[in-house]
Amino acid sequence: MNLRLLAWKSLSSRRSTAILTVVSIAVSVVLLLGVEKIRVNAQSSFANTISGTDLIVGARSGSIQLLLYSVFRIGNATNNISWNSYQAIAQKRGVKWTIPISLGDSHRGFRVMGTSKDYFSFYQYGQKRNLQLTYGKPFDDTFDTVIGSEVARSLQYSVGDEVIISHGLVSTSFSEHKDKPFIISGILEHTGTPVDRTVHVSLEGIEAMHVNWQGLVKKRKDGKTLTEANLKPDSITAFLIGLDSKIMSFKLQRYINEYSAEPLLAIFPGIALHELWSLMSVAEQALLIISIFVVIATLTGMLAVSLAGLNERRREVAILRSIGASHWHIMGLLITETLLLTLAGILLGIAILYSVIGLSQPIIETNYGLFIPISLPNEREFIMVSILLLTGFVVGLIPAYRAYRNSLADGMSTRL
């Protein structure tokens, strides 16, 4: 006996309620899997933001704060660190490279970061990937700038364009340094990290922006007077350290944290990322719990619809019994119906989820710096969907059992 055909016909005859049930299951699937996708990708995009760096050093504050401003360009440093301290630590034995970071300016909403050329050689993200330039070359001149891919995309910049960098972080700042345009020398490849949203200039460039230019404009134009020497920064915001050997990192961390000349803080990026993520995981758990409740509400709705229809179907059950259907057939029919609804809901939900991801991918990436790839469901998502299907089956048992009880009481009586 082909129960699926019977179940399908029965559902088709109640098309509007069946479609509504499927849609509500689909919505809960979108929510459940969507939350999971965002969680997984946020976590991996998080972990991939910085790689190959052994220590991050900044003025003494909290480790998460240091991580946020140095790597994520979120928030501000409470204090700078002096150039001398930076030099002293950078020249310690075992330090392979350092990348200075100087923050505090912006360009049309994107953060400006002063750094050295070492940034292009040593900064790594993802699985130890170095930065690559799609167009142009790293900055060479004081007034050269290298922009991230997202900056170039959203502001439609290309190599050779002039940009005005404003002091402070507001995009429409009144204090724009209009007299000192920077020229784009290169555009970085897409990384999926905050680098994409950063305008990079040399440390000298940062200093140059803040010098009182009244008397120097002419000299700049003939090109010689401004030397690296007189644009040497007094301080930077933070710096990244790469070591010859990881074994040294604890020793160096202790040295930096006990540095006597000024209060400094050195953190391991991996540990700080983990701490930051565990803060976020509260929100993640909350989202997951909400989606589980939505799923429960949906399945309860399906159960209610199924039970409400059961009384009208007593005659149908009696007819099927008289034709020779066993109780197993009757229960199978009702379970098959809920399973079909659940399965259809899951498939529709997955289809909707992927369409939504496909459509909103660029928007999410621009606004939240989060890239969600269209990938096959991972193991966890697969388990979630399987549990949902199993729950659909269990929920189907309830009307099935009720139908069985009804049919025991009714026998073949169809005079209801």
Place this chain on the structure above:
Amino acid sequence: MLPSVSKTPLIRLDEVEFCWHAKASPSIKSGKLCIERQEHVFIQGASGSGKTTLLNIIAGIVTPQKGRVEVIGQNFLELKEVQRDRVRADHIGFIFQQFNLIPYLSILENVTLPCRFSDLRRQNAIDRSGSVANEAIYLLNRLYSKSKLDFDHNTNELSVGQQQRVAAARALIGQPQLIIADEPTSSLDYDSRQAFMDLLFDEIKISGSTLLYVSHDPTQKHLFDRVVKMSTISNQGSVNL
């Protein structure tokens, strides 16, 4: 028409006692009934006389607390529920008073439904007409004679008389040995009633099935080989027939 090739009766009820609920008084007590193969029996009884209970027992839907029930050579009290369901699917066709049809299936799907539950009846239909659908169409055409109907159509636009014919075709498909009709004409008007009975008898004569016809209305009893009053089955000291 009396007769039977086989010596064992098709249905034999002996000293049957049945109550729906443990504390209720029995619906049937000391029931005795014996029906031979190919017999056409009219069971007459007012409503509440235990007709439905009797049919449920013969169909194997319920088993009596006491007594002996033999249907088509099977002792129902020794069979498991699923086995009784199988006997019903293979050998019994039902026509009820009304609302016989599954509303979400087409006319043709309703008629062929028993062949989905019984391989035997499917095979019988194929042997006779080449396919289950052909057999269904053959039966429907005979029962409908002149009226032209789209058999793929839904059943909800059919008149009661038309519904009863579809139900008869469904009961007859695959030539079950026993046709049970429970007041099949009580919701029909007089003319339709006559036409329906004629068609039913024609088909049953062709298929050679046994007919068990239950009704409170004695006007049709002249069509049958034998009349059994419900009171003789369900009351104490029932008459052995």
